[in-house]
Amino acid sequence: MDINPMTILIASIFTNNMILANFLGMCSFIAVSKEIKTSLGLGQAVTFVLTGTSVINYLIYTYLLEPFGLEYLRFIVFIITIAAFVQLVEMIIERYVPTLYYSLGIFLPLITVNCAILGVSLFMVIREYTLLQSLAFGIGSGLGWTLAIVALAAIRQKIKNAPIPKGLQGAGVTLIITGLMALAFIGLSGVVTIQ
Amino acid sequence: MTTILTTILIITGITTTLAILITFANAFIADYGEKKIVINNDKEFIVEGGKSILGALVDNKIFIPSACGGKGSCGYCKAKVIEGGGPILATELSYLTEEDQENDIRLTCQVKVKEDMKIEIPDELFNxxxxxxxxxxxxxxxxxxxxxxxxxxxxxxxxxxxxxxxxxxxxxxxxxxxxxxxxxxxxxxxxxxxxxxxxxxxxxxxxxxxxxxxxxxxxxxxxxxxxxGDFYLNEDSDSDMYMVAIGTGMAPLRSILHYMNENNIERRVRYYFGARKPEDLFMVEEMKKLEEEMYDYEFIPVLSRVEEGDDWDGETGRVTDLVDKYLEAKAERECEAYLCGSAPMIDSTEKALVEKGLKDDKVFYDKFD
Structure with missing residues (x-):
């Protein structure tokens, strides 16, 4: 696999966006996208966790699991490292950025079970990325996730006073918007390939 | 065999490393230093930051009621946090009423001491x-x-x-x-x-x-x-007392009765104690014996499920029925009521008492759930 890491970075933001192309990480995407500021904070936290875990998981996979033939352990190992890493991030945010800590609330520890993060670690293994490619993929996916959630939050803020039918308010209209955004992003597909 | 061993070793290695990392991080990052808690604008305590208020107070021998031991699942450890509590956390929300939230009431097992704080707790808790x-x-x-x-x-x-x-x-x-x-x-x-x-x-x-x-x-x-608890004998009054209990609701009333007997408190007391069957009654002799010793006291047990052949010539029905039967309608004299037992029993008895003219602020109760 000889793809330029920069290509992977760009691709994972736009053409292979975790949310809009793979539909991973939907729960916090829908729940924390009411305000641009909070969603930007969560996006940053997710990006940080993605970058960190993709590198750590890459190292563990390549230097521990593969040599011993324990690839089948990757699911549980990846989840353990992600959980520990999120715990660390939570501690740091709680200590140094308390306002963000309070506005993220329960969704900060829930990054642990954000599918996008496990997804990135698993994709990078399946696609046989190198360390640099994995790092680029992690950062790119994080930025892509942030882009998507901030864009969604911006749209939701705009339509806050729109006369939405009762049955569609909240999650309903959010899913429709997400679908439209995904359609828009399909326009970019095919520009670069990364697998 | 080797696969199993290496699997175990590697998993253990990874988890141990991570656990050590987190423990270290917890010691260094989550070290908030010593913080000051001022209680009721009066007492000051220096506590270790980073802990929950509940835990920090236990270290100083102040016990806020908490049935679950600080896991945020009972909702008993509420206290007013005036300063330094930060916004309400998601883990507290299900236990705080709107009124609580307006009055800065918080769950002390969830709020961490991260800065100097001012809180209010009932004075009794110091005891x-x-x-x-x-x-x-x-x-x-x-x-x-x-x-x-x-x-x-x-x-x-x-x-x-x-x-x-x-x-x-x-x-x-x-x-x-x-x-x-x-x-x-x-x-x-x-x-x-x-x-x-x-x-x-x-x-x-x-x-x-x-x-x-x-x-x-x-x-x-x-x-x-x-x-x-705030369910206890009102010693500032000499009005008549109606006591109603079922099952283990006997406990606080027994304490009150013995205390009144020992201190020769002269008040008219009627105690209605409900059970289902004769074998569910207890301490009847002890309660009856107090009739001889006390000023004006009567113990009236009542059974709700008497069957034929039971040795029972006392009252039958529910305790609520006794209230209807014995209380004079619209009693002129001021009365107090002490109710103890299950929530449905207390709700229906309180309703019956209020209908009989008791003021609802004179009806004291302890609901056992």
């Missing part, structure tokens, strides 16, 4: 202590209700108002993995400062009641703390 005791007496009152006597063995004395409760600790036992506290009214008079009586019913799947009924026996050591 709450933790006691060590030994079960000196344990007897089945009925099939499902036990009478315990706990002697305090650590040299302390307990001061409480008749009607208040303590929290008994159940240590881990087979079937229950962690320590848990539950509240029980003291059934003995406050004049006994070196021991308490408890009347504990068996609740299905109840953690502490199962412990008491199946694992605790005479001679065992126990830990409890207290006293708590």
């Amino acid at each position: 709450v202590k933790q006691f060590q005791g030994k079960v000196v007496f344990s007897k089945d009152l009925t099939e499902k209700i036990k009478h315990l006597r706990i002697k305090i063995t650590d040299g302390q004395e307990i001061e409480f108002k008749p009607g208040q409760y303590v929290q008994l600790l159940a240590p881990p036992y087979p079937g229950n993995a962690e320590e848990v506290f539950r509240a029980y009214s003291v059934a003995s008079s406050p004049s006994q400062k070196d021991q308490i009586d408890l009347i504990i019913g068996l609740v299905e799947e109840g953690l502490v009641t199962t412990y008491v009924h199946e694992h605790l026996s005479e001679g065992d050591e126990v830990i409890f703390n207290g006293p708590f």
